[in-house]
Amino acid sequence: LKASRSNVPQTAGERRRSTLHMDRVSASTVTRLSSYYRILSEFEAEKVETISSERLAERAGITSAQVRKDLSSFGNFGRRGLGYNVRLLGGEVGGILGLTRKWSVALLGAGNLGHALFAYKEFQKHGFCIDYVFDVDPAKVGKGWDGIQIRHFDELQPVATKQGIDIAIIAVPVQEAQTVADRAVAAGIRAILNFAPVKIVIPDEVALRSVDLSIAMESLSYALAK
């Protein structure tokens, strides 16, 4: 989208180094960053202080060159001859991924999948705490999970406006997914994680990621069928 800055002369004052690096980062790099973050937490728990790209790569199941390239898109975090400081690098990666600040998350759909996501420990561990749950089913609205009350979908807009919601998780049946996404966008939500197996169309400025559970399954089926 935006032109790479490397050939744009720095006009209005020098920018900070760390921001200089971010030309255009691929989705796979961001995905790997998540796994580096998890691995760094593991090493930190194991009281390891310093780590080489080689050892980080080993745990991630990739090459050390890949690790260094990925990290180098964001800055120079290592020290030649030594490696990376585990705690410092963890902090940097966490910062890049936006895990140092708290995001307000709303769960749209309180069915089986919704409940599993609500209870999913890893979300909490990484600072994603589901603050609001919405559904249309009168049998569910008003009930609570772990102290969080399930609200009616009609409250999405007012809650988003008053309290602010950063991320919406769509966990409704396929047929309703697009409508629910539209309402989330209308409510001003800027990021959507979609679990319904359907292509959601929303404006470009809203971030969208989809997780399709069947696709992984079908890829296995393909592997077996060969």
Place this chain on the structure above:
Amino acid sequence: LKASRSNVPQTAGERRRSTLHMDRVSASTVTRLSSYYRILSEFEAEKVETISSERLAERAGITSAQVRKDLSSFGNFGRRGLGYNVRLLGGEVGGILGLTRKWSVALLGAGNLGHALFAYKEFQKHGFCIDYVFDVDPAKVGKGWDGIQIRHFDELQPVATKQGIDIAIIAVPVQEAQTVADRAVAAGIRAILNFAPVKIVIPDEVALRSVDLSIAMESLSYALAK
């Protein structure tokens, strides 16, 4: 792995066309195949008989050249000037993905996530029916979901040997994931779908796909943080 055939002269008699095509197919192609399959089912439900790569691409949100390239790795399914027959192509794609035969699936871990996967409609719709559920928790073992009894993990090996299990879904906590995977492999299971956010190490001949729910979330967080 295998050399491309294009420059290998056909020596010992003509091979069948459809098998000739499969050199080495990328993971992204297989992923897109899943989405073509879903879209073709939709078109079939809409009573559309013939479809062009252009219209298929439009629904999938990609280019028509991509659709044609993907399909051409498996055979010549279209007719020039006309397009593809929806029902026939659906059958071909389903066959390629191994969706025409029934796979026996075991769910390992009967927690929240396990339950959501067990109840997940899309798996059933695509012919993946969970036949067995295993857990270690004595409070769960012996109880049943929808007529399927939860068994103790120790029964995995005998059940796999006697009844045969094609695919194991790992839905246990991170710490136990590797152990559970090892036991699945030891029981002779050839395909594993892992939901624990950890790198599982198993022999190459066992197919493994991992779905990490946090990674999609962190990718959104990254997008918001920019």
Place this chain on the structure above:
DNA sequence: AGATGTGAAAGTTTTCACAGCC
């Protein structure tokens, strides 16, 4: 005319390999 199937071109991602610093 209309749309596929496919080489060749363009673009992207990964790996190599080594200069440069600790």
Place this chain on the structure above:
DNA sequence: GGCTGTGAAAACTTTCACATCT
């Protein structure tokens, strides 16, 4: 000696564009 950071090469993926068939 050890290990990062990074241009250049290799590998892979997507798009173009057109010959080919109905």
